[in-house]
Amino acid sequence: MSKSYEITGKIIKIDDIQEFNSGYKKREFIVEVASGKYTDQIKFYVGGKQLDKIKDDMLNQNILIKFNIRGNEWKGSYYVSLQAWDIAIAASQNQEPDEDDELTF
Numbered sequence: 699m700s701k702s703y704e705i706t707g708k709i710i711k712i713d714d715i716q717e718f719n720s721g722y723k724k725r726e727f728i729v730e731v732a733s734g735k736y737t738d739q740i741k742f743y744v745g746g747k748q749l750d751k752i753k754d755d756m757l758n759q760n761i762l763i764k765f766n767i768r769g770n771e772w773k774g775s776y777y778v779s780l781q782a783w784d785i786a787i788a789a790s791q792n793q794e795p796d797e798d799d800e801l802t803f
Contacts, residue, residue, distance in 0.1 A: 701766075701767075702764055702765070702766055702783075703764070703765055703766070703767065704762060704763060704764045704765070705729070705731060705740075705762075705763055705765070706731070706760065706761070706762050706763075706788055707729040707730055707731035707732075707740070707760070707761065707763070708729065708730045708758060708759065708760050708761070709727055709728070709729055709730075709752075709756050709757055709758065709759055709761055710728050710729070710730045710739065710757075710758070711727060711728040711757075712725070712727045712728075712752060712754060712756070712757055713725060713726045713727065715749065722745065722746060723745065723746065723749055724743050724744065724745035724746075724749075725743065725744055725745075725749055725752055726741055726742070726743045727741070727742055727743070727744075727752055728740065728741055728742075729742060729761070729763065740780065741779075741780065742763060742765060742780045742781070742782045743779060743780070743781060743782065744781075744782050744783075744785070745781065748782070748783055751782065751783075751784065751785045752782070752785060756785070756787075759787055759788075760787070760788035761785055761786060761787055761788055762785070762786045762787075762788050763782050763784070763785050764782070764783055764784040764785075765780050765781055765782045765783060766780075766781045766783065767779075767780060767781075768780070768781050
């Protein structure tokens with residue numbers, strides 16, 4: 699069983715749903731997270747039965763994301779993806795994420 703992580707940030711982009719030949723569907727989105735005086739822009743995805751967790755009206759909202767880190771090898775290259783499994787509107791919409799908001803391990 700993989701370990702779960704969480705992070706708070708603002709959704710700045712939501713892509714269209716992608717459908718694959720296998721019938722699997724996923725949707726990617728970008729979250730901006732304060733990191734000191736800079737910001738990080740991190741790509742997450744939801745897939746399968748979790749597609750309803752991300753909605754177009756969440757754009758520009760602060761959210762709390764619970765996610766798993768996934769990794770795989772394909773033709774000698776290694777890939778990492780962040781699979782969101784729970785997304786909730788953050789408690790306060792009027793405040794930017796704190797610079798201390800980092801991955802919770």
